[in-house]
Structure formats: structure tokens, C-alpha cells
Amino acid sequence: MGRHSAAKAGKARVLEGARILVTRSPDRAAPLVTALREAGAEPLLLPLIDFxxxxxxxxxxxxxxxxxxxxxxxxxxxxxxxxxxxxxxxxxxxxxxxxxxxxxxxxxxxxxxxxxxxxxxxxxxxxxxxxxxxxxxxxxxxxxxxxxxxxxxxxxxxxxxxxxxxxxxxxxxxxxxxxTVDYPAAPERRLTAALAAANGWHEGKEPAAPELTPEAAKAELSGGRLHAVVAASPSAARRIHASLAPLHDCRFIAIGRSTAAEAHALGIPVAAIAKEPTPAGIVAALCTVFDTEGNES
Missing domain, CATH: 3.40.50.10090 (Rossmann fold)
Known part of the structure; x- marks a missing residue:
């Protein structure tokens, strides 16, 4: 994958150079995008579900x-x-x-x-x-x-x-x-209510992360340029399978056991399950996967 040497550099930047696909809409992805960047990763967006x-x-x-x-x-x-x-x-x-x-x-x-x-x-x-x-x-x-x-x-x-x-x-x-609907939701029916700032970020502030189409994401997968994809729900797992399979060497990171169970049912190998459904929990799961791989190479 061309990034194991970076993984060996230490836990603090174990995700250095990893390109992580986040299957959330831009207005809901800010906390995870920020956490991934702080860990050294390059986040990319592929909105698949909306509400x-x-x-x-x-x-x-x-x-x-x-x-x-x-x-x-x-x-x-x-x-x-x-x-x-x-x-x-x-x-x-x-x-x-x-x-x-x-x-x-x-x-x-x-x-x-x-x-x-x-x-x-x-x-x-x-x-x-x-x-x-x-x-x-x-x-x-x-x-x-x-x-x-x-x-x-x-x-x-x-x-x-x-x-x-x-x-x-x-x-x-x-x-x-x-x-829960395919992205994007109908503008007149989309849930848009802003929530209070819960942990230092404000909803509605779109993160500066590239947004891919399913076709562009498939091209990135085929070229080995995506290292992991994060699914937050069983419905996201189903849409990832429908839009992107096969995932090739891209690791599937599940948020929660129900998401992992759905991935298994679809035949998608699960590299890790985030212990907590939070940006920190997701980053920790990714670090566990890439740190282990880096130590094995």
C-alpha cells in the first residue's frame, strides 16, 4: 500500500498518508474529518445516505x-x-x-x-x-x-x-x-435543524475534504488509492456494498456491532469495529488496524 514505513514512525501519526473514505454528507462529517486529519490521514467524502x-x-x-x-x-x-x-x-x-x-x-x-x-x-x-x-x-x-x-x-x-x-x-x-434515504435527500424534506456545539465543532460548517462520486470512489478503489472506508450504520454498509463492491484492499471499518454484522452478511470483511461511535473511537479503530499492519511489514 506504500505507507507501512509511515506506520512505523509511531502511534501519534500512525495514519500518516492513509486515505480514508467517509460515507457521510459534508455537513455531518466535520468532526470525523477533523479527527482524521489530526491523526495524519487524508479524509475523502462519499455521501451515501441522507435523512x-x-x-x-x-x-x-x-x-x-x-x-x-x-x-x-x-x-x-x-x-x-x-x-x-x-x-x-x-x-x-x-x-x-x-x-x-x-x-x-x-x-x-x-x-x-x-x-x-x-x-x-x-x-x-x-x-x-x-x-x-x-x-x-x-x-x-x-x-x-x-x-x-x-x-x-x-x-x-x-x-x-x-x-x-x-x-x-x-x-x-x-x-x-x-x-433514511439515498443521498441527497429531497431539499424540501431534508432534516436541516442545527444542533448545539457538543465538542468544539459546529454543524453546518462543511469540512474542507474532497467529495467523490460513487464512480470516482470505485476508480480510487480499483487503483489501490483508498486504504479504508468507514460505515456508521447497517444501511451505510448496504449502500457501500451496492455502490463500491468489491473493496479490494480497502479496509472496512464498522461503527457498532450491528454495522459489522450487516457487513459480514454481505460478504464484506470487517477490519475493525470502533469501540465507541465517536470520531476518537473511529480513529482508534483505524490506528489499531494500520499499526498492526505496519508492525507486521
């Missing part, structure tokens, strides 16, 4: 009215995109997101990124898994007993979270908060 408002806005609005009235004991937030969708609904009412959540409602989430964004919005998180940061991880720490739970989520979310919480004795109302 649109829920088609059934009425059901979402009724549920949020009930949430604000204290009808639920828990609000479960499974992704940053859910925060974005709820923030947009609050803004329509000229409210902040925290104004929709009474003090009596406890908030749960599945990962540190969602937690940081919620806390930056002024919302305390009462429950989140520490070891396995996924739907299954949240189910494992969910308290047994009766509870009323609102679970706004993606249209393609599987039943792991809702079924697991209900198995603990809760009554869960799961509803679609947003739709």
Missing part, C-alpha cells in the same frame, strides 16, 4: 404533545439524527428541545455521541450503556418493571430496542421520526 422528515408528521406531533404533557416516563433517543428530528419539531413551535421534555421524564440513549449532543441541548441523560454502546447494550441495562416509553426512531430501525425494553415490562410506543 428526511417523517412522512407521518401528525403521529409524531401527537406523541410530542403527549411527551410534553408528561404522558411518558421515558424518552429513548437512539441516534443523533433523532435529536435533529425532535429539535426541528420543537423549533416549529418556537421552543427548544428541552422544553418538550418535562422534568418527570427520564432520558435514555445508546451512545456517547447522542449523549453529548443531548447534554449540549441542556437535556440530562439518565441511562446509557457503558460497555456495549448499542440497542442491545441499552436493553441490557434497562431497569425491569412497568414504564411508559416513547421511542422515536428511523423508519428502518429494527425491533431490537423496542422488543428488548418491552421484555423488561415497559409499554413502548415506537414511531418513525425520520426516513
Amino acid at each position: 428526511e422528515r417523517a412522512r407521518d408528521q401528525h403521529s409524531l406531533e401527537v406523541a410530542l404533545d403527549a411527551l410534553r404533557a408528561g404522558a411518558y416516563g421515558w424518552l429513548v433517543v437512539s441516534s443523533i439524527t433523532t435529536v435533529r428530528a425532535l429539535t426541528e419539531k420543537a423549533a416549529e413551535r418556537r421552543l427548544e428541545l428541552k422544553d418538550l421534555i418535562p422534568d418527570s421524564v427520564r432520558v435514555a440513549t445508546i451512545g456517547p455521541s447522542s449523549r453529548r449532543v443531548l447534554e449540549a441541548e441542556g437535556i440530562a441523560v439518565d441511562l446509557a450503556p457503558e460497555d456495549v454502546q448499542s440497542a442491545a447494550g441499552l436493553v441490557s441495562v434497562w431497569p425491569a418493571g412497568p414504564a411508559s416509553v416513547l421511542l422515536p426512531q428511523a423508519d428502518i430501525a429494527d425491533a431490537t430496542l423496542a422488543d428488548g425494553i418491552e421484555a423488561k415490562g415497559a409499554l413502548v410506543q415506537a414511531l418513525t421520526a425520520y426516513h
Whole structure:
């Protein structure tokens, strides 16, 4: 790959010269682009998925009215995109997101990124898994007993979270908060609500990273000029497979076990799974892969 000598230079710059494909839209890629650059990598963008408002806005609005009235004991937030969708609904009412959540409602989430964004919005998180940061991880720490739970989520979310919480004795109302679509989303339906600066960056500030088309990315892959691709969700794994396969020598880095499982099902070898779904966690996974390869060469 022509970069093992750089890998041997030391952990601080173990990604020096590595060209990493980030499958996020420019306005959502800034934190990871920054972290990759700080580690010495060259990030490239290939937006594959985007997000649109829920088609059934009425059901979402009724549920949020009930949430604000204290009808639920828990609000479960499974992704940053859910925060974005709820923030947009609050803004329509000229409210902040925290104004929709009474003090009596406890908030749960599945990962540190969602937690940081919620806390930056002024919302305390009462429950989140520490070891396995996924739907299954949240189910494992969910308290047994009766509870009323609102679970706004993606249209393609599987039943792991809702079924697991209900198995603990809760009554869960799961509803679609947003739709996952091929990039780009329809402009009139695209989720655009900005979130609070959670860790030193501001959403909406596009990173200075080249954006590739699928055709250009395939040419880079065929030429051996892409060293890794990062997938943040099972849907991203499916789109990577459909748009780019075969990946040749490009390493597939999965964010989360569900993404890795989907890649395996598609026949994509997984080089590493990020232990945390954060820019630092992704960079750490990449460093583990390239440092190991550098030491072996």
C-alpha cells in the first residue's frame, strides 16, 4: 500500500498518508474529518445516505404533545439524527428541545455521541450503556418493571430496542421520526435543524475534504488509492456494498456491532469495529488496524 514505513514512525501519526473514505454528507462529517486529519490521514467524502422528515408528521406531533404533557416516563433517543428530528419539531413551535421534555421524564440513549449532543441541548441523560454502546447494550441495562416509553426512531430501525425494553415490562410506543434515504435527500424534506456545539465543532460548517462520486470512489478503489472506508450504520454498509463492491484492499471499518454484522452478511470483511461511535473511537479503530499492519511489514 506504500505507507507501512509511515506506520512505523509511531502511534501519534500512525495514519500518516492513509486515505480514508467517509460515507457521510459534508455537513455531518466535520468532526470525523477533523479527527482524521489530526491523526495524519487524508479524509475523502462519499455521501451515501441522507435523512428526511417523517412522512407521518401528525403521529409524531401527537406523541410530542403527549411527551410534553408528561404522558411518558421515558424518552429513548437512539441516534443523533433523532435529536435533529425532535429539535426541528420543537423549533416549529418556537421552543427548544428541552422544553418538550418535562422534568418527570427520564432520558435514555445508546451512545456517547447522542449523549453529548443531548447534554449540549441542556437535556440530562439518565441511562446509557457503558460497555456495549448499542440497542442491545441499552436493553441490557434497562431497569425491569412497568414504564411508559416513547421511542422515536428511523423508519428502518429494527425491533431490537423496542422488543428488548418491552421484555423488561415497559409499554413502548415506537414511531418513525425520520426516513433514511439515498443521498441527497429531497431539499424540501431534508432534516436541516442545527444542533448545539457538543465538542468544539459546529454543524453546518462543511469540512474542507474532497467529495467523490460513487464512480470516482470505485476508480480510487480499483487503483489501490483508498486504504479504508468507514460505515456508521447497517444501511451505510448496504449502500457501500451496492455502490463500491468489491473493496479490494480497502479496509472496512464498522461503527457498532450491528454495522459489522450487516457487513459480514454481505460478504464484506470487517477490519475493525470502533469501540465507541465517536470520531476518537473511529480513529482508534483505524490506528489499531494500520499499526498492526505496519508492525507486521
